[in-house]
Amino acid sequence: MKNILKHITLLILFICLAASVQAQNKTNSIDGVISNLAKDFSLKNASISFVVKDLDSNIIISEYNPNLSLPSASTMKVVTTAAALDILGSFLKFETKIMYDGYIDSNNVLHGNIYIKGGGDPTLGSKYFKEKYGLFMSSWVHEIAKLGIDSIAGSVIGDASLFSDEYVASTWSWGDIGNYYGAGVSGLTIYDNTLEFEFSSGPSAHDSTFIDCFYPYTPDLIIDNKVKASNTKKDLAYIYGGPNNPTRTITGTIPKGQVGYMVKGSTHEPAYVTAFELESALWEYGISVGGNATTIRRMKSSGNYFESERKAIFITKSPTVGQIVYWTNLISNNLYAEHLLKHIGVKKYGDGSVFSSTLAVTKYWSSKGIDMTGFYMNDGSGLSRSNAITTFQLVEILAYMKLKSKYSKSFLSSLPVAGKTGTLRSIGKKTKIAGNLKAKSGTMTRIKSYAGYVKSVSGRNLVFAIVINNHNCTSFQIKKKLEIVMVALGNYNG
Numbered sequence: 001m002k003n004i005l006k007h008i009t010l011l012i013l014f015i016c017l018a019a020s021v022q023a024q025n026k027t028n029s030i031d032g033v034i035s036n037l038a039k040d041f042s043l044k045n046a047s048i049s050f051v052v053k054d055l056d057s058n059i060i061i062s063e064y065n066p067n068l069s070l071p072s073a074s075t076m077k078v079v080t081t082a083a084a085l086d087i088l089g090s091f092l093k094f095e096t097k098i099m100y101d102g103y104i105d106s107n108n109v110l111h112g113n114i115y116i117k118g119g120g121d122p123t124l125g126s127k128y129f130k131e132k133y134g135l136f137m138s139s140w141v142h143e144i145a146k147l148g149i150d151s152i153a154g155s156v157i158g159d160a161s162l163f164s165d166e167y168v169a170s171t172w173s174w175g176d177i178g179n180y181y182g183a184g185v186s187g188l189t190i191y192d193n194t195l196e197f198e199f200s201s202g203p204s205a206h207d208s209t210f211i212d213c214f215y216p217y218t219p220d221l222i223i224d225n226k227v228k229a230s231n232t233k234k235d236l237a238y239i240y241g242g243p244n245n246p247t248r249t250i251t252g253t254i255p256k257g258q259v260g261y262m263v264k265g266s267t268h269e270p271a272y273v274t275a276f277e278l279e280s281a282l283w284e285y286g287i288s289v290g291g292n293a294t295t296i297r298r299m300k301s302s303g304n305y306f307e308s309e310r311k312a313i314f315i316t317k318s319p320t321v322g323q324i325v326y327w328t329n330l331i332s333n334n335l336y337a338e339h340l341l342k343h344i345g346v347k348k349y350g351d352g353s354v355f356s357s358t359l360a361v362t363k364y365w366s367s368k369g370i371d372m373t374g375f376y377m378n379d380g381s382g383l384s385r386s387n388a389i390t391t392f393q394l395v396e397i398l399a400y401m402k403l404k405s406k407y408s409k410s411f412l413s414s415l416p417v418a419g420k421t422g423t424l425r426s427i428g429k430k431t432k433i434a435g436n437l438k439a440k441s442g443t444m445t446r447i448k449s450y451a452g453y454v455k456s457v458s459g460r461n462l463v464f465a466i467v468i469n470n471h472n473c474t475s476f477q478i479k480k481k482l483e484i485v486m487v488a489l490g491n492y493n494g
Contacts, residue, residue, distance in 0.1 A: 030062040033488040037481060038064065042473035051391040052464040052489060055399060061462070061494065069374035069388035072449040072467045073442030074332045076382030076389065081325045081414065082397055083361045084340040085407040087347055090322035094121040094343075096188070098140050099310040104149060113154035113291075114144065114282075115310055116274050118188025120162050120346070121318035122339035124274075125191045128327050129319055136316055137277055141285045143314035155291030156279040157299070158271030162187035163342050163352035165297060167243030169379040170354070171386040178239040178248065182383065183266035185338040187352070190274045191216055191267070193335055199237075199261040201229035201254055209254060218276050221268070224249040229256035239265035244297070271295040322410040329414040329440055330422040334381035341380025354379065368404075370396045382442055394451040394465035402453065402463065415440055415452055418486070427483055432457055432490035439464075439486075446470050448478045456492035464489055 034050055037043065049068040052061045060066075096119050102112015123129045125136065167184035168177050176182035183193035195216070201209045207229040214221070227237050230253035241248040246268050254261050267273050275293035282289055299305035318324070321340070328336040344364075345357030358377040366372045375393055378384040401411045416422030419434030423441045428434050439452025451465035466485060471478045 030485075030488050030492060033485055034062060034064050037485060040481065042477065043468065043471055043481075046471045047469040048467075049391040050464075050466045050485070051395045052462055053395050053399060054494075055402065055461040055463055057460075061492070063392075066392040067374065067390050069376065069390055070467045070469050071385050071387050071444070071447055072382060072389050072394070072451075073444040073447045074334075074382040075394060075440050075442040075449045075451045075465070075467070076377070076380070076387055077329055077332065077337045078394060078440045078451050079361060079365070079377070079389065079397060080337050080341050080344075080380035081328050082401045082405070082411055083344060083364050084321060085325055085401075085411055086405055087344050087360070087364060088321050088340070090320060090325075090407045090410045092321045094318040095119040096121055096124055096316045096318075097312055098143060098314040098316075099312050100144075100147075101308040101310050102154065104147060108148050108150040110147075110149045110152045110154070112152075112308075114152060114156045114278070114289075114313075115159050116140075116156070116188060116271075116278060117159045117310075118162055118186065118271065118274075119318070120187050120189075120339055120343055120352070121316075122185075122189050122336045123318055123324060123327075124189055124316070127192060128331075128333075132319055133316075137281045139316075140278060140314060141281045141287070144282065145285065145287065147313065150287055152282070152287065152289045153291075154289075156275045156282070156289060156293045158188050158273075158275035158293070158295040160187035160271035161296050162346065165244075166353055169338075169384050171378045171384040173383075173385070174240065175238065176383060177243070178241040178265055180264035180266055181334055183335050184243050185335070185342055185352075186270040188271040188274050189335070189339065190270050190277070193267045193270045195221075195248075195265045195267050197223075197250070197263045197265065199227065199254055199258060199263060201227075201256050201258045201261065203229075203257050205229055205231045205256055207256060212260070216267075216273050216277060218246070218273055220246040220272075222247045226251045227263075228253050229258075230254070231256065235261075235263060237263045239263070241265070241268060244269050269295065269297075271297065322407070325410065326414040330416055332381075332423055332441070334383055337381035338379060365393075365397060368400055370400070382444075385444070389467075391451075391465035391467055394467075395463050398451060398453065398463045398465070402461075412438060412453070427479075428487055428490070431487045433486055436490060437486055442467075443475060448475065448482060450482060450486065454486070454489050456490060456494070458493045460492065460494065462489055462492065 050064040051066045097117040099115040197214045198212045209227045237252040279293040341357045342352035346352045348360035349356040376388040378386040415438040416424035418428040418437040437454040442449035449467040
């Protein structure tokens, strides 16, 4: 009898030990992947931060330097877009107003000016909302003509005063702000604040190139073209130029033997571009304009601006904040993110400066009980290398958005899906995370990050964030290494 009891006891102990080991293996399967990642030779100089949390149990499953503050590139958009939805509301629309001052006489002459009052709409004329806006410039002209105006004594004036003149964050790189992805924020934005150059290049490497045209056209633009033809197949042309400065210097190379080769940069003054576009459209329609297109900023700089009573002619409304957030996260749109950030500053403090806007976002997340120590925000898109955030903070914000935000559905639907959409369409194909993992990615020179959600094979709802700085491998290689981590999350069987 004693032997039987002894065997039963040993059997129970063995079963318990086996169960314990199995549970430990399940828990440590993610730890093992992170441990291997940290030992990777190409990451010997890197800073790594990682957290994964089980939302069902509110337990941290695995972590590695979770409180390390690091620049995270575009995963900063998670912080911005989540705050924008909660603070501004998913259904808010921004308004661009066509207005006039002065009076219209019996000869159909407007003795005054036409104003385009920007409402901070980042999508006006955007290629992502072509169907929404249609021929909006023609609509404006027709509304002006409906007043009986056939001549304007004054000018068309762009008014971008909703936001400050702080067109770009002071911490952005000079090498970024002249290029399309570094387009700045304006209270009156148009055509994604993008300037497109059509190049032709000679048949041989080192041949000169020529700019055939650029658009949208403005008469004040000065172009210094130093681009050469090369044997490369890539666009290696770089555009340099600051905000409100019409000079653009273009250097680097484009492929040889090209005609109509497109290189994209940022618009120097979007409010002026908008005013000039409307002035041109008015002339084309047959309505003459006495003065040259200008902006409130230019008029104030020259001392020629005086407040006057304006009357509304027409209002163009933007897509909803929810729709803007969708495109911001899906394709990692810097311009949209920066506009959303400034709207938060206007909403909270009546001031769209970077300082006020980032302060409003930081305070908002602190008010939700998230420890924001070590959080440094210098823009809304993540383009600034002065940003810093912990993976713990990213995970807590993501957890809040899924479990507590009234705009949870709108936020989650904006995130790219692994193997399917946006910046994650090449990640995790034919694995457990394909169509399952939703996350925002971030990529800059020597920075790679992901933050999002995944349901594991055991049905656990996981939220995670990983940020790596200063890896010694290519962007493609680090992406593949982090793909292994995300697949491990999908395979988690705890």
